[in-house]
Structure formats: structure tokens, C-alpha cells
Amino acid sequence: MGKLSIVAFMFCALVIGMAMPWGYANAQEQVRFQNLRLGNEMTTHLQVFVQDELGGENPTVWEVARSNITSTSPTSFGQVRVVDDLMTARPDYNSERVGRLQGLITSADLQVSALAMNLNFVFTSGQYNGSTLCMLGRNPLDNQYRELAIVGGTGVFRMARGYAITNTYSYDVETSHGVLEYNIYVAYVDASSVDQ
Numbered sequence: 001m002g003k004l005s006i007v008a009f010m011f012c013a014l015v016i017g018m019a020m021p022w023g024y025a026n027a028q029e030q031v032r033f034q035n036l037r038l039g040n041e042m043t044t045h046l047q048v049f050v051q052d053e054l055g056g057e058n059p060t061v062w063e064v065a066r067s068n069i070t071s072t073s074p075t076s077f078g079q080v081r082v083v084d085d086l087m088t089a090r091p092d093y094n095s096e097r098v099g100r101l102q103g104l105i106t107s108a109d110l111q112v113s114a115l116a117m118n119l120n121f122v123f124t125s126g127q128y129n130g131s132t133l134c135m136l137g138r139n140p141l142d143n144q145y146r147e148l149a150i151v152g153g154t155g156v157f158r159m160a161r162g163y164a165i166t167n168t169y170s171y172d173v174e175t176s177h178g179v180l181e182y183n184i185y186v187a188y189v190d191a192s193s194v195d196q
């Protein structure tokens with residue numbers, strides 16, 4: 001970057017900063033952002049299990065909308081559901097609690113069963129406590145392995161990107177309880193690079 005473009009960038013940053021009436025873009029946050037070294041990335045593989053309660057006493061998946069054709073569609077096209085699933089470290093429901101998987105799933109394919117997903121991994125324990133990862137993508141349910149995009153994150157996972165591979169670990173027809181395995185491969189900027 002030339003001197004002029006640096007000055008222009010700083011001017012823009014200043015104007016944007018001043019334009020925020022609620023003052024959220026505080027000086028400390030701006031310094032942290034400017035000091036981010038985008039080459040300084042960490043890569044991590046996370047494995048979590050998601051407890052999908054489609055029925056039973058305390059469902060964690062609820063329909064909020066459907067289209068005129070949902071009930072006659074072989075793929076439940078147009079069904080929109082909100083999810084707030086428990087996330088655990090192991091397949092067992094009673095294993096260590098890691099967080100929640102929350103968001104929207106929409107049946108969005110007229111031909112085959114496939115979901116358009118918009119979900120957040122919300123971590124509530126361990127080194128990622130308080131951080132989130134945002135996942136978007138298409139989930140073709142007939143495939144054993146489905147790949148979704150990790151498009152961002154907060155906290156430890158600021159500037160995150162990557163992908164997640166999921167498969168159905170188990171499904172109990174009697175209780176409508178599914179266990180989904182997620183392997184998440186993510187790159188994010190090492191926050192400690194900012195504070196050196």
C-alpha cells in the first residue's frame with residue numbers, strides 16, 4: 001500500500017468510526033483490528049456430536065413455517081424449522097456438554113431430500129467457551145457424508161473460514177432421537193498475534 005492509500009484508508013476508518021453514533025467501534029477494538037495479522041492463522045479440527053430431538057418429551061427442533069406443497073411433497077419442500085440442539089463431546093447424550101447448535105433448517109430441494117442450513121455452533125465450555133462458528137450450506141440427507149461451509153466466527157474464531165463434514169451417527173426411530181457427528185476444519189486468526 002502506498003502512503004496515499006494508507007492515509008485514505010485511515011481517513012475512511014476515521015469517518016466510519018465517527019459515523020457510528022452508539023460508539024461501539026471503540027478505539028481499543030479499532031487498534032486490535034488494525035493489528036490483525038491475516039497471515040497468522042491457526043488451523044483446528046474439532047469433532048462434536050449433536051443431539052437432535054425431533055420428537056419425545058422435549059423436542060429441540062420445531063417447525064415454524066411450511067409451503068402449500070410441503071405436506072404432499074416427497075421432500076417436504078418449503079418446511080422451515082428452528083433448531084436448538086445440545087452439542088456433546090461424545091455420541092453419548094450424557095457425555096461432556098460442549099454447547100448448542102442453533103439456527104434455521106429449510107427443506108429446499110424439490111427432487112431429493114436436502115436442507116438449506118443456517119446454523120451457529122455456540123460453544124459454552126472449554127477453550128472455546130463464548131465463541132461461535134457460523135455454518136451455511138446444502139445438506140443432502142441421502143448422502144452419508146455431507147459438507148457445509150464455515151463462513152465466519154466470533155470470539156476465538158474471529159475471521160474463521162473452513163468446512164464441516166457431517167454424518168448421521170445414529171437415529172432411534174422409537175424416540176425420534178438422532179445423533180449427528182460433525183467434523184469441523186477451520187482456519188482463524190490467532191488472537192494472540194494481536195496482543196504481542
Ligand SMILES: *[C@@H]1O[C@H](CO)[C@@H](O)[C@H](O)[C@H]1NC(C)=O
Binds near residue numbers: 068
Ligand atoms: C396456498 O394455500 C392458500 C390457503 O389455502 C390458498 O389460498 C392459495 O391459493 C394456495 N396457493 C397455491 C399456489 O396453491
Ligand SMILES: *[C@@H]1O[C@H](CO)[C@@H](O)[C@H](O)[C@H]1NC(C)=O
Binds near residue numbers: 124
Ligand atoms: C463459560 O463462560 C461463562 C461466561 O464467562 C461462564 O459463566 C461459564 O462458567 C463458563 N463455562 C464453563 C463450563 O467454563
